[in-house]
Amino acid sequence: MTNAIKKDYNLFIGIDVSKVVFDVGVVNNAGVRLGHKKFKNDAFGFESCLEWLGEFYSEGEVLFCMEHTGVYSRLLGMFIQDKGFDLCMESGYVIKRAGGIVKGKSDKIDSFRIAEYALGNRFKLKLAELYDKRLIELHDLLTTRTRLKTSLRALTTPLGELKNYGGEENYKLVEKGCKEAIEGLKKSIKDIDKIIDELIEKTSGLKERVELVTSVKGIGKVVCLWMIVYTRNFTENTNARKFASLVGIAPFEEISGSSVRRGSHVSNHAHRFLKGLLHASAMTAIKNSPRIKDYHTKKKKEGKKGFVVMNNIKNKMVQTVFAVVRSGIPYDEDFIHQKAA
Structure with missing residues (x-):
């Protein structure tokens, strides 16, 4: 995702995608609903949609917004980017929560709600990065x-x-x-x-990146490739903290007023599959990396509970992977930083 989102859009296009068809709702920058139409989810439907949208704009910027629906929205998203339009891909859960209390539901209504979500959050939205x-x-x-x-x-x-x-x-x-x-x-x-x-x-460059990441003890080839996919090959728009948040190993504090003091905990809003892969990697690292093994022993002696220790190790491994990628130097188990020497 990129933060360089424009703020002078004249039209907001909300798209509700399903397997066979997709619904398009058009809202202007004043929040007025201008039109709705349903199209086939195929190449002909994409072209027909673009032709129909020409009725609503002659100049100015247009922002398309659609939910992540996996493979069903892939080709449409690629088509929109190929035509040079700005696109925002948002979680359906986020859009639903942002809508407050709503009554009634249909594909037409959902397309307008997506467009209105884009309008109301246009200063916060992040544009989808160009597909690779x-x-x-x-x-x-x-x-x-x-x-x-x-x-x-x-x-x-x-x-x-x-x-x-x-x-x-x-x-x-x-x-x-x-x-x-x-x-x-x-x-x-x-x-x-x-x-x-x-x-x-x-x-280009992928083989060298795999060799770098897998030099970290515990990170195997499959885990490395999944990390490459979800970090878009470790682009500048991601970092260790963002990735840790994605996989659910970053702690967040829960404090409110004078009575709520729940401490810091990881969130359940996470990519559990990736978290499971990292857990297996951490178990492997404890067995095969003397440094991780010593770290595990140290945390246990401090009285940390089992899963807290494992979470610390996962975080340490993620930080190490990003550091290795950033430096371009393979991981050295015996390396000691100058400031720590």
């Missing part, structure tokens, strides 16, 4: 790999339980029926890994 095809490809490959690994575990885990506790004869019957599926899933995972490696090789 390589990062989108990497995200899709990693997501597919995760699905394949989940499907594989769904077969192999109960099969192992059946072998140990359900009887050898029953195990052999079920194993025979699942054998081809398991082998197919394993082959697909290997194929996906190969495609990911090829993508890394042909993407």
Whole structure:
């Protein structure tokens, strides 16, 4: 996201995207609802939408705002950016909370509410960064790999339980029926890994970035690639604190008046999948990094609880990764900063 958002927009276009169609609501800078129309969620619908919007503006700036709806809104968002328009991609949860108490709901109403959200928050909104095809490809490959690994575990885990506790004869019957599926899933995972490696090789600077990040003890290749996707290859618009907030390892204080003193806690509004990956990385680091192991022991002696210590380690690892990327120097376990020497 970029903070360089313009503040002289004449039109605010709210788009409510669904699988097959998308609704467009148009609001001017005075808050007047000018029009609404529904379009097919395909290339022809995109062009038709742009042609229809020409009725409402002849000059001045236009801001498009739409919810994150995963793959359903991807091509439309890319089309809008390709045409040179400013685009804001916002969380549906945020838009809903910003609307206050509302009654009634329809796709038409939602499109206008999105446009009005953009109008009311135009000084705070962050424009979506221009899409990167390589990062989108990497995200899709990693997501597919995760699905394949989940499907594989769904077969192999109960099969192992059946072998140990359900009887050898029953195990052999079920194993025979699942054998081809398991082998197919394993082959697909290997194929996906190969495609990911090829993508890394042909993407400028990506191989070197992966080598840098994976030099940090506990950060494996898959975790590194997920971090690259969600930091947009560690662009200048992100940092360790923002990433820690995203994955839910940054503490926030809860204080109000003279009676509310809940201390500092992590938020549940977080990317739990990434947090889980970092937890596994922290466990690996405790075993394989003497420095992290000593840090873990030190925090435990201080009386910190288990998950608090793990959270501290995750934060330390995230800070280390960003420092390594910033410096361009691989991680050195024995490195001691001059100020700490």
